[in-house]
Amino acid sequence: MDLNGKKILVTGSEGFIGSHLTELLVASGANVRAFVLYNSFNAWGWLDTLPEETRNHLEVFTGDIRDPFSVRAAMKGVDLVFHLAALIAIPYSYLAPASYIETNVNGTLNILQAAREEGVSRVLVTSTSEVYGTAQYVPIDEAHPRQGQSPYSATKIGADAMADAYFRSFGVPVTIVRPFNTYGPRQSARAVIPTIITQLLEGRQEIHLGALEPTRDLVYVKDTARGFLEIARCPELIGRDVNIATGREISVGDLARLLIQMIHPQASIVTDQERIRPEKSEVERLLGDASLLERSTGWRPSTPLETGLAETIRWFSNPDHLRQYKTGIYNV
Numbered sequence: 001m002d003l004n005g006k007k008i009l010v011t012g013s014e015g016f017i018g019s020h021l022t023e024l025l026v027a028s029g030a031n032v033r034a035f036v037l038y039n040s041f042n043a044w045g046w047l048d049t050l051p052e053e054t055r056n057h058l059e060v061f062t063g064d065i066r067d068p069f070s071v072r073a074a075m076k077g078v079d080l081v082f083h084l085a086a087l088i089a090i091p092y093s094y095l096a097p098a099s100y101i102e103t104n105v106n107g108t109l110n111i112l113q114a115a116r117e118e119g120v121s122r123v124l125v126t127s128t129s130e131v132y133g134t135a136q137y138v139p140i141d142e143a144h145p146r147q148g149q150s151p152y153s154a155t156k157i158g159a160d161a162m163a164d165a166y167f168r169s170f171g172v173p174v175t176i177v178r179p180f181n182t183y184g185p186r187q188s189a190r191a192v193i194p195t196i197i198t199q200l201l202e203g204r205q206e207i208h209l210g211a212l213e214p215t216r217d218l219v220y221v222k223d224t225a226r227g228f229l230e231i232a233r234c235p236e237l238i239g240r241d242v243n244i245a246t247g248r249e250i251s252v253g254d255l256a257r258l259l260i261q262m263i264h265p266q267a268s269i270v271t272d273q274e275r276i277r278p279e280k281s282e283v284e285r286l287l288g289d290a291s292l293l294e295r296s297t298g299w300r301p302s303t304p305l306e307t308g309l310a311e312t313i314r315w316f317s318n319p320d321h322l323r324q325y326k327t328g329i330y331n332v
Helices: 016-027 045-049 068-074 090-095 097-118 151-170 192-201 221-232 252-263 291-297 305-316
Strands: 007-011 031-037 058-063 080-083 122-126 174-179 181-183 206-209 218-220 241-244 268-271
Touching: 007 016, 016 031, 016 045, 016 080, 016 221, 031 045, 058 068, 068 097, 080 097, 080 221, 090 097, 090 151, 097 122, 097 151, 122 151, 122 221, 151 174, 174 221, 181 221, 181 305, 192 206, 192 252, 192 305, 206 252, 218 221, 218 305, 221 241, 221 291, 241 291, 252 268, 252 305
Parallel strands: 007 031, 007 080, 031 058, 080 122, 122 174, 174 241, 181 218, 206 268
Antiparallel strands: none
16 A cells, blocks of 8 residues: 555554654655544643654644544544554553553554444554563464463453454454564653663663563664554555564663663663562563564564664753653653
8 A cells, every 4th residue: 555645543643653653654645643642731742842844744633542432533534544552561550450451452442443434444453572471482473372461461462352353353454563672762761771771871870670581572663663654555464463573682681781881881780679570470582573574565674773772872862852751760
């Protein structure tokens, strides 16, 4: 599908990946309706920081994906929807699991039903590598068993199952997009890379982290956004689950030591028990297989980890960006 001139809805457009995807879609010539969570300040999240030229090309819709009437209104006249809106913080899902069901499962149901009723030609539902749980084999392909090791991942498994059901039951043209651990500018404070970088940039001698042994497959955000576009352009991927991954893993400890060398070599790592997940909830290993995406679209990651980390550090080094992060507080 050629996205130029298409009317595209992006939910979660104000967030980390969503804002980068929205920016890329505008640059690709799409007519973007950016769905942002209603708030009394009329704040548009990271969209407020985009260049004015980009913002001027957006139709911003304020609503709530938990409300079916709001979603139905946002879906009017849309050719394609990228559904990224979700609650994503794993530690907070231990505290407020019902809110994850309302947002991740019911919100996705609202998107699917509205897309069905409005005859939307393509729906991309955003999943997560967390649905796989700790790797039972590597690299993890799309056939890997699902294992909900946190309330968050359980709700994403439920959302994925609902998307698959709408494809099989009603013919809604759904693709489930499953990024592995995306990082880069604008990432929220609850993620490990912003946690490390912001502590280091503030000159802290001791960097507080949780478990150091788990490994992750880190994808730079611009590569992830490009993956979404390539999937949207490929009709052969309708009805499929599609990983976005690099096929390279690094432990949290090695990642922290790499960032320490890049920013503040005198710093050391301290394990903070508050940041440790429950033993059976920790996902110990994630290493993805993106061969389906590569075979279908030619997509490959183009940003080496060291390059992506350097770009991320450069963004966080801007005082206007850094001051938005409360480094002295553990962000659940």
